[in-house]
Amino acid sequence: MSQALLTVIGEDRPGIVAAVTQALYAADCAIGDASMMRLGGYFTIMQVIDYQRDFGAVESALDPAVKRLNLRVHLDPIPSLPRQQDSANVRVTVYGADHPGIVASVTEKLASVGFNIIDLESERSGNPDRPIYVMVIQGSAPEGVEQVRAILEPLKTSQGIEITVHPIDTVLL
Incomplete structure (x- = not known):
C-alpha cells in the first residue's frame, strides 16, 4: 500500500x-x-x-x-509516516477587528512555547466596512493551558483582539 x-x-x-x-x-x-x-x-x-x-x-x-x-x-x-502521538489538548479562539498580522502574531507566540498546531480554521466575517476575523486553533501544548494563556495575554492589547484558551479533555481508551 x-x-x-x-x-x-x-x-x-x-x-x-x-x-x-x-x-x-x-x-x-x-x-x-x-x-x-x-x-x-x-x-x-x-x-x-x-x-x-x-x-x-x-x-x-x-x-x-x-x-x-x-x-x-x-x-x-x-512516504508512509507513523501517526503522530500528540493529540490536541488546548483550543485557542481569537476574534476581533480584521487587520494584517493576527495569524502571524498568534502563531509566533504559540510556536515559542512548543505548541504544535493540529488544526487551524479562520474566517473573515462581518461587513465590508467593519470586517471581523475569527480563528480557532486546536493543538498540543506541552506545558498546558496556563502557559498558552500567559504567552498570548499581551496580544489582547497589542493586537486589539479577544483570545480565549480552553483545555480539551482527552480520553484514553
Whole structure:
C-alpha cells in the first residue's frame, strides 16, 4: 500500500466531494486524514490517500471529475509516516477587528512555547466596512493551558483582539 497527498481546489459548487471520493473509490483508494471546506468562493480538499494500484491509475481515475468540475488537482506520493502521538489538548479562539498580522502574531507566540498546531480554521466575517476575523486553533501544548494563556495575554492589547484558551479533555481508551 502506498500513500499520496491529494489537494483539490475548485469554484464552490455541489458535487465536488462526491465526484472526488467516487473517483478515489473506483481506483481502490482509501481516504485517511482529510480536510474539506469552503474557502471564500472556492472549495478545497486536502487528504492523505492510500492506494494499491500504480500512481497513474489514481490520476486517471480523477481525470473525469477534474475536467467536468474544472478542478485543479495536485497529487504527491508521500512516504508512509507513523501517526503522530500528540493529540490536541488546548483550543485557542481569537476574534476581533480584521487587520494584517493576527495569524502571524498568534502563531509566533504559540510556536515559542512548543505548541504544535493540529488544526487551524479562520474566517473573515462581518461587513465590508467593519470586517471581523475569527480563528480557532486546536493543538498540543506541552506545558498546558496556563502557559498558552500567559504567552498570548499581551496580544489582547497589542493586537486589539479577544483570545480565549480552553483545555480539551482527552480520553484514553
